[in-house]
Amino acid sequence: MTPPDQPSTWLDVPADHPFGIHTLPYGVFSTGADPARRVGVRIGDLVLDAGAVAAIGRDAGLVGDGPDLATAWLTPSLNAFLALGRPAWTVARQWLTEVLTDEVHRDGVSPHLHPLADVVLHLPVEVADYVDFYASEHHASNVGKIFRPDNAALPPNWKHLPIGYHGRSGTVVVSGTDVVRPTGQRKAPSDPAPVFGPSTRLDIEAELGYVVGGSTGLGSRVSVDEAGDHLFGVVILNDWSARDIQAWEYVPLGPFLGKSFATSVSAWVTPLDALSEARTALPGQTDPQILPYLQGDAFGLDIHLEVTLNGTVVSRPEHAAMYWSPAQMLAHLTVNGASIRNGDLFASGTISGPTRESRGSLLELTWNATEPLTLDDGTTRGFLEDGDTVTMTAWAPGPDGARIGVAEVTGTIIPAR
Amino acid sequence: MTPPDQPSTWLDVPADHPFGIHTLPYGVFSTGADPARRVGVRIGDLVLDAGAVAAIGRDAGLVGDGPDLATAWLTPSLNAFLALGRPAWTVARQWLTEVLTDEVHRDGVSPHLHPLADVVLHLPVEVADYVDFYASEHHASNVGKIFRPDNAALPPNWKHLPIGYHGRSGTVVVSGTDVVRPTGQRKAPSDPAPVFGPSTRLDIEAELGYVVGGSTGLGSRVSVDEAGDHLFGVVILNDWSARDIQAWEYVPLGPFLGKSFATSVSAWVTPLDALSEARTALPGQTDPQILPYLQGDAFGLDIHLEVTLNGTVVSRPEHAAMYWSPAQMLAHLTVNGASIRNGDLFASGTISGPTRESRGSLLELTWNATEPLTLDDGTTRGFLEDGDTVTMTAWAPGPDGARIGVAEVTGTIIPAR
Numbered sequence: 001m002t003p004p005d006q007p008s009t010w011l012d013v014p015a016d017h018p019f020g021i022h023t024l025p026y027g028v029f030s031t032g033a034d035p036a037r038r039v040g041v042r043i044g045d046l047v048l049d050a051g052a053v054a055a056i057g058r059d060a061g062l063v064g065d066g067p068d069l070a071t072a073w074l075t076p077s078l079n080a081f082l083a084l085g086r087p088a089w090t091v092a093r094q095w096l097t098e099v100l101t102d103e104v105h106r107d108g109v110s111p112h113l114h115p116l117a118d119v120v121l122h123l124p125v126e127v128a129d130y131v132d133f134y135a136s137e138h139h140a141s142n143v144g145k146i147f148r149p150d151n152a153a154l155p156p157n158w159k160h161l162p163i164g165y166h167g168r169s170g171t172v173v174v175s176g177t178d179v180v181r182p183t184g185q186r187k188a189p190s191d192p193a194p195v196f197g198p199s200t201r202l203d204i205e206a207e208l209g210y211v212v213g214g215s216t217g218l219g220s221r222v223s224v225d226e227a228g229d230h231l232f233g234v235v236i237l238n239d240w241s242a243r244d245i246q247a248w249e250y251v252p253l254g255p256f257l258g259k260s261f262a263t264s265v266s267a268w269v270t271p272l273d274a275l276s277e278a279r280t281a282l283p284g285q286t287d288p289q290i291l292p293y294l295q296g297d298a299f300g301l302d303i304h305l306e307v308t309l310n311g312t313v314v315s316r317p318e319h320a321a322m323y324w325s326p327a328q329m330l331a332h333l334t335v336n337g338a339s340i341r342n343g344d345l346f347a348s349g350t351i352s353g354p355t356r357e358s359r360g361s362l363l364e365l366t367w368n369a370t371e372p373l374t375l376d377d378g379t380t381r382g383f384l385e386d387g388d389t390v391t392m393t394a395w396a397p398g399p400d401g402a403r404i405g406v407a408e409v410t411g412t413i414i415p416a417r
Numbered sequence: 418m419t420p421p422d423q424p425s426t427w428l429d430v431p432a433d434h435p436f437g438i439h440t441l442p443y444g445v446f447s448t449g450a451d452p453a454r455r456v457g458v459r460i461g462d463l464v465l466d467a468g469a470v471a472a473i474g475r476d477a478g479l480v481g482d483g484p485d486l487a488t489a490w491l492t493p494s495l496n497a498f499l500a501l502g503r504p505a506w507t508v509a510r511q512w513l514t515e516v517l518t519d520e521v522h523r524d525g526v527s528p529h530l531h532p533l534a535d536v537v538l539h540l541p542v543e544v545a546d547y548v549d550f551y552a553s554e555h556h557a558s559n560v561g562k563i564f565r566p567d568n569a570a571l572p573p574n575w576k577h578l579p580i581g582y583h584g585r586s587g588t589v590v591v592s593g594t595d596v597v598r599p600t601g602q603r604k605a606p607s608d609p610a611p612v613f614g615p616s617t618r619l620d621i622e623a624e625l626g627y628v629v630g631g632s633t634g635l636g637s638r639v640s641v642d643e644a645g646d647h648l649f650g651v652v653i654l655n656d657w658s659a660r661d662i663q664a665w666e667y668v669p670l671g672p673f674l675g676k677s678f679a680t681s682v683s684a685w686v687t688p689l690d691a692l693s694e695a696r697t698a699l700p701g702q703t704d705p706q707i708l709p710y711l712q713g714d715a716f717g718l719d720i721h722l723e724v725t726l727n728g729t730v731v732s733r734p735e736h737a738a739m740y741w742s743p744a745q746m747l748a749h750l751t752v753n754g755a756s757i758r759n760g761d762l763f764a765s766g767t768i769s770g771p772t773r774e775s776r777g778s779l780l781e782l783t784w785n786a787t788e789p790l791t792l793d794d795g796t797t798r799g800f801l802e803d804g805d806t807v808t809m810t811a812w813a814p815g816p817d818g819a820r821i822g823v824a825e826v827t828g829t830i831i832p833a834r
Binding site for chain 2: 161
């Protein structure tokens with residue numbers, strides 16, 4: 001049902017496939033025959049060896065003054081491509097669309113398509129700095145009510161600035177990586193002294209991660225209106241959290257070991273260019289009025305997440321309900337002159353909506369384990385048990401009713417060592 | 418006065434020079450004639466092009482089964498050398514000591530020595546993850562008294578675990594880098610709404626940074642006793658802090674923009690192997706008893722710092738007074754299974770002693786600007802003014818009364834943009 005002005009791929013991809021011609025996410029893959037990690041582009045259930053195809057064009061002298069995509073893509077992460085910046089990202093997407101829609105390219109391209117099931121997917125980005133925000137009003141309110149019931153649900157700064165903190169970039173792992181249950185100190189109010197052992201309150205946080213490209217210099221800022229030049233794309237991010245470790249350690253300097261053991265991201269980065277139909281207004285930031293540096297074209301993104309635990313859907317968080325937008329987060333992150341680097345990753349914080357069904361953490365879904373969830377197999381959960389598998393998927397509206405996929409992130413808990 | 422069993426260099430270095438034969442710190446340098454960044458070793462006021470000399474030995478077939486130091490050192494950061502691990506670090510130090518003490522090497526080595534004044538020094542480490550701790554009891558108590566006067570000076574967890582948080586590795590800069598005064602939100606209790614503008618309470622924090630090598634896998638731990646295998650060396654670190662921005666933003670997730678605009682480190686990394694005489698007992702961790710995973714050979718380091726502001730000595734912090742040791746910090750950092758990478762950097766937190774003269778921040782030295790400092794030029798300071806230059810130096814005891822230098826970190830405040 002694609003109208004004439006919309007591209008249609010010569011590949012056999014169903015029109016309702018979330019990774020059709022309108023998505024074209026980037027990842028890093030290898031194959032048994034060629035274990036070198038390089039950039040791939042997903043189309044349907046195939047992976048295009050993007051660098052190999054770009055090299056054919058380059059070697060035929062077809063690149064002209066354009067960016068050298070082959071060189072950028074024949075590397076083991078997206079970082080070199082991220083460094084080329086927004087103009088190159090646009091050229092690359094146009095070129096990928098052309099080779100996957102114009103029949104003339106079929107014979108040249110086909111040998112460079114690999115079945116998704118046959119490739120190994122790797123961490124798509126060498127993460128430079130990782131920052132996690134706290135941008136869902138519903139999430140922040142729920143956490144406040146659970147942990148600080150005697151105070152206002154939101155801290156006084158919450159509606160003035162997007163609260164964030166740095167996380168551990170070295171433990172950002174690709175979807176499918178097992179997560180070892182973390183060990184550490186915890187102390188319930190009733191404990192006379194801290195107890196050491198495996199976390200007993202292991203949780204998930206359903207988030208989007210925003211991948212950054214186009215580095216800036218120290219002392220400069222990225223405004224809200226400029227943020228689109230640096231926002232390359234989105235991943236789904238599961239910010240695994242040990243609530244008991246976190247609760248004991250986090251005053252006064254914030255979360256540390258309760259979060260740093262693993263942060264899972266999807267293997268595919270859906271470009272911001274694929275999400276133009278998903279741009280949406282923010283829910284409103286007028287009470288209080290926000291400061292000018294946070295104003296501008298601060299678009300929201302209408303992205304629908306789904307969280308399953310051992311196959312049971314436990315939540316459907318809505319990114320459109322977020323109070324702060326990624327453009328505002330980036331403007332805030334840099335307002336003090338902090339530079340950004342290619343491969344920086346920042347995340348939304350847990351995405352929770354107003355209903356129980358849209359809460360993005362078990363902490364909120366089970367109200368700190370006081371209202372356990374019942375799974376389809378009849379078992380109940382307050383927090384995660386060893387062997388549990390959590391999978392998150394997401395999609396956004398695309399042109400003509402198409403769905404733009406944001407690829408899954410999944411992980412299984414294995415026992416503490 | 419060097420006894421016969423101590424090495425003596427054939428170079429003309431005064432016996433009391435803090436960068437004599439017992440120190441041999443590593444850095445990264447370039448020269449006008451050769452702008453390629455590579456590893457250098459400081460001896461007196463000269464810089465040895467370590468990779469160039471190692472390459473001579475390698476090309477002459479003298480390396481044998483040893484580590485290929487030339488390849489590791491002819492790179493633009495210490496990270497490749499850090500990846501070789503403790504055995505290679507020991508071999509490298511023995512080899513450097515030999516070529517700088519045995520006269521037979523004089524003719525071969527001399528052409529590869531550059532006057533310190535003629536080289537450009539660069540950031541020595543490509544920082545992977547940066548963590549800042551809070552390990553001085555005096556500092557934490559002072560901060561508690563200033564900011565939370567109605568509560569206990571130390572939070573309840575403080576003596577059970579070394580509190581830490583992740584900082585921004587992308588804004589770690591080398592000594593000599595100007596620091597742009599950061600801009601952001603602040604809100605005094607008396608302000609009805611947050612105010613936006615340049616920080617008016619810009620501060621320093623005198624710290625040591627510990628450089629990590631020998632990466633580990635996700636899910637594994639580094640014990641206190643194993644920490645020495647991963648602690649490569651120390652730098653001086655100035656954790657510039659905008660107290661007004663920090664005070665408004667840090668609840669509940671910790672410091673963010675108040676710290677992330679710049680963190681300065683010295684250009685030279687003094688190896689842990691040079692600090693064996695500086696090992697000292699910790700001040701005592703028996704009330705409360707600490708958990709077993711924080712026990713072991715958790716040596717302290719007797720390192721003396723000096724902080725000058727526009728040439729006036731304003732503080733002499735003592736690292737030996739720290740409650741938690743670097744080995745304990747690394748054991749804590751990894752107890753949840755967090756992996757470490759070559760180039761990880763963690764810092765002590767502000768080093769403050771029991772006396773006013775040994776406090777490591779202006780916040781403490783001026784008691785939040787209520788007791789201003791008077792500089793030698795007669796001006797007074799609560800916090801930093803534009804144009805102020807802060808320089809920190811440090812030394813530790815070495816063999817036979819020698820001083821082991823930890824090279825300076827300096828930076829000048831330039832006006833907000």
